Amino acid sequence: MDLFVVNRYDGDKTITEEEEKAKLDSVLKRIERNRKLRQNQKEKENKVKEAKKYAIEQRQLKKIKKASFIAVPENAHSEYIAKDEIAEIEDEKKVEVEEIPKNKKQKLDPTAIEGFTILGLETFDKKAKVKRVLPKWLSTPTVISVNLQNLQTKTSELKILDKSLRKLLKENNVKHLFPVQAKVIPWLIEANKHADVIFPRDICVSAPTGSGKTLAFVLPVIQALKGKTIKKIRALVILPTQDLATQVFKTFRLYAQNTNLDICLITGNNPFAFEQKQLVSQNEAFGFVSKVDILVCTAGRLVDHLKLTKGFCLKNLEFLIIDEADRVLDSVQNDWLYHLEKHIYEEDVNSQTSKILNLTSLQKRRPPQKLLFSATLSQDPEKLQILSLFQPKLFTSVVETEEGTSNTTINTETFIGKYTTPKELTEKYVVTSLDLKPLVLYKFIKQEKLTKTIIFTHSVESAHRLMILLKSLFKDEMKIQEISSHFQVKNRNDLIAKFSAGEIDLLVCTDALARGIDFPNVQCVISYSAPKHLKTYIHRAGRTARAGETGLAVTLLHKTQLTIFKTLLKQADKNNVEELTISEEDLEPLGEQYKQSLEDLKKTILKEEKEDLQKSKNAKRKVLKRKRKNSIQSNSSKQST
Numbered sequence: 001m002d003l004f005v006v007n008r009y010d011g012d013k014t015i016t017e018e019e020e021k022a023k024l025d026s027v028l029k030r031i032e033r034n035r036k037l038r039q040n041q042k043e044k045e046n047k048v049k050e051a052k053k054y055a056i057e058q059r060q061l062k063k064i065k066k067a068s069f070i071a072v073p074e075n076a077h078s079e080y081i082a083k084d085e086i087a088e089i090e091d092e093k094k095v096e097v098e099e100i101p102k103n104k105k106q107k108l109d110p111t112a113i114e115g116f117t118i119l120g121l122e123t124f125d126k127k128a129k130v131k132r133v134l135p136k137w138l139s140t141p142t143v144i145s146v147n148l149q150n151l152q153t154k155t156s157e158l159k160i161l162d163k164s165l166r167k168l169l170k171e172n173n174v175k176h177l178f179p180v181q182a183k184v185i186p187w188l189i190e191a192n193k194h195a196d197v198i199f200p201r202d203i204c205v206s207a208p209t210g211s212g213k214t215l216a217f218v219l220p221v222i223q224a225l226k227g228k229t230i231k232k233i234r235a236l237v238i239l240p241t242q243d244l245a246t247q248v249f250k251t252f253r254l255y256a257q258n259t260n261l262d263i264c265l266i267t268g269n270n271p272f273a274f275e276q277k278q279l280v281s282q283n284e285a286f287g288f289v290s291k292v293d294i295l296v297c298t299a300g301r302l303v304d305h306l307k308l309t310k311g312f313c314l315k316n317l318e319f320l321i322i323d324e325a326d327r328v329l330d331s332v333q334n335d336w337l338y339h340l341e342k343h344i345y346e347e348d349v350n351s352q353t354s355k356i357l358n359l360t361s362l363q364k365r366r367p368p369q370k371l372l373f374s375a376t377l378s379q380d381p382e383k384l385q386i387l388s389l390f391q392p393k394l395f396t397s398v399v400e401t402e403e404g405t406s407n408t409t410i411n412t413e414t415f416i417g418k419y420t421t422p423k424e425l426t427e428k429y430v431v432t433s434l435d436l437k438p439l440v441l442y443k444f445i446k447q448e449k450l451t452k453t454i455i456f457t458h459s460v461e462s463a464h465r466l467m468i469l470l471k472s473l474f475k476d477e478m479k480i481q482e483i484s485s486h487f488q489v490k491n492r493n494d495l496i497a498k499f500s501a502g503e504i505d506l507l508v509c510t511d512a513l514a515r516g517i518d519f520p521n522v523q524c525v526i527s528y529s530a531p532k533h534l535k536t537y538i539h540r541a542g543r544t545a546r547a548g549e550t551g552l553a554v555t556l557l558h559k560t561q562l563t564i565f566k567t568l569l570k571q572a573d574k575n576n577v578e579e580l581t582i583s584e585e586d587l588e589p590l591g592e593q594y595k596q597s598l599e600d601l602k603k604t605i606l607k608e609e610k611e612d613l614q615k616s617k618n619a620k621r622k623v624l625k626r627k628r629k630n631s632i633q634s635n636s637s638k639q640s641t
């Protein structure tokens with residue numbers, strides 16, 4: 001090795017002329033080689049510089065071109081649309097920068113450094129990937145098909161289901177069971193036949209949006225409880241939002257209409273005292289008595305009642321159903337799980353009855369069977385562990401390959417954590433600049449002649465502004481409304497009903513409406529603000545293509561969001577999401593109209609801000625007036641005494 005050559009004095013060794021010439025030649029060659037290397041390097045750098053310069057020039061040219069046909073008004077009103085969008089994109093850029101792996105150390109070419117061999121050159125072997133070992137119940141699920149077109153199970157032939165329920169299904173036009181129902185309903189009914197002797201296993205069900213998960217738990221629960229004579233809360237259904245709880249409550253009520261089961265909804269929509277009266281009554285003979293068999297609720301309100309409602313008892317629970325389970329489990333609302341478990345499992349220390357030896361006290365109480373449902377259910381054992389599931393069983397749909405997936409070919413490595421979407425869903429995306437985004441949206445809706453469309457934005461303010469702008473652009477052509485958590489429940493319900501009935505064409509909303517809400521026949525879902533998480537994307541898109549109908553989901557993206565969006569899609573093995581282009585030339589004729597609408601938007605927002613200011617001033621004035629009145633009254637009463 002050259003590095004370890006030690007130059008020693010070799011005495012008066014004479015060098016021949018040829019040897020000297022050869023040495024000189026080799027030095028000259030080396031110099032020439034180094035010169036070429038340097039030249040190549042310089043050429044490369046120049047090329048990169050030129051490419052960058054060209055890109056900047058092109059960008060500037062594009063900007064000038066755009067500005068020439070859509071002159072954004074002097075005061076740049078577009079800030080009313082784009083300011084929070086810009087902030088959002090800036091955030092995402094940060095994420096993107098963080099996510100880019102740090103430049104790996106450049107591998108050094110030993111020939112590049114003359115005369116040296118580099119010690120410790122990077123020749124690391126890739127470490128073998130550690131295979132994920134899943135608990136057996138997660139790696140051997142019952143697979144649910146995502147095909148809602150070729151239904152196999154006729155409702156009339158499902159003899160395990162009560163005749164009265166089958167009749168109701170028929171009346172509601174449910175002639176065939178969807179795959180998730182065909183698998184879960186018979187399994188649950190069977191498992192609960194001897195529930196007091198053999199405790200039924202808990203289940204987790206993961207199936208696409210709109211695939212009919214609600215009926216998969218509603219029907220077996222009604223069938224299992226309808227024969228009970230003593231009224232006790234035996235089924236508790238927890239949902240993440242008021243709107244969803246109301247929807248599930250209505251389904252329970254519809255299918256329990258021929259039974260003596262009482263179903264109650266508590267979400268905080270009604271006064272607390274009113275809800276308390278719905279839950280329990282008190283009499284001298286029996287003390288507190290439950291008025292409810294099946295309770296549908298939101299997690300936060302449940303905890304309020306656990307803490308404050310006397311006689312509210314969940315100790316006889318047979319079913320604990322968590323719909324949209326991943327969302328409910330992520331929510332720490334009032335520490336609901338802790339309070340619920342504490343209530344269910346704690347011994348009634350004050351009760352004398354528990355000390356008396358009788359049939360009830362001897363009988364070990366059956367733990368409630370836990371039923372978890374979602375389109376994006378976490379299959380992460382650690383997350384599910386907090387529920388202490390009893391011998392859990394997984395029902396899941398899997399991403400279907402070209403050849404189709406069968407029970408035998410399922411590969412746990414590939415299905416775990418992969419969310420599925422309805423087969424009937426078509427997905428597309430459009431890349432646009434921020435300042436033209438509303439116009440691109442307008443053009444797209446007109447071009448595709450869309451009605452019954454939901455548009456998702458990332459904030460209540462953004463939804464409000466977009467609604468005003470779209471109203472100004474469409475004039476009377478379309479009925480456009482916004483809906484958000486700022487609206488009262490009654491208004492929200494009215495809007496949901498109107499949109500379902502087709503009386504509203506475009507509904508602008510936030511992610512509060514992304515999960516679970518079942519609007520019939522939605523033609524298209526547009527993500528005006530790009531979704532940040534895969535789950536959000538799947539639930540938004542899931543408002544269309546429900547129950548076997550076709551539907552379109554379109555995402556509007558700024559070019560800086562494209563990479564992140566594609567990474568999200570990759571996580572769900574989605575390779576068929578096409579780009580849709582709306583060229584700036586198509587938008588040219590709309591420039592003046594857009595300018596006018598931006599002016600309208602500015603005026604409306606300013607007017608609303610003024611009104612809000614006036615309202616808060618009036619409210620303050622009223623408070624001051626009342627205080628003054630009270631102090632005058634107390635002074636005069638003091639004087640009179």
Ligand SMILES: Nc1ncnc2c1ncn2[C@@H]1O[C@H](COP(=O)(O)OP(=O)(O)OP(=O)(O)O)[C@@H](O)[C@H]1O
Pocket residue numbers: 173174175176177178181207208209210211212213214215374375515516517518542546547
């Ligand atoms: N077997 C069936 N035949 C026809 N329609 C059905 C059937 N089962 C359910 N539906 C209808 O399909 C629609 C979607 O059902 P559901 O809301 O239960 O879906 P989901 O799987 O809970 O969706 P998400 O995950 O979005 O909450 C509802 O309108 C429901 O009435």
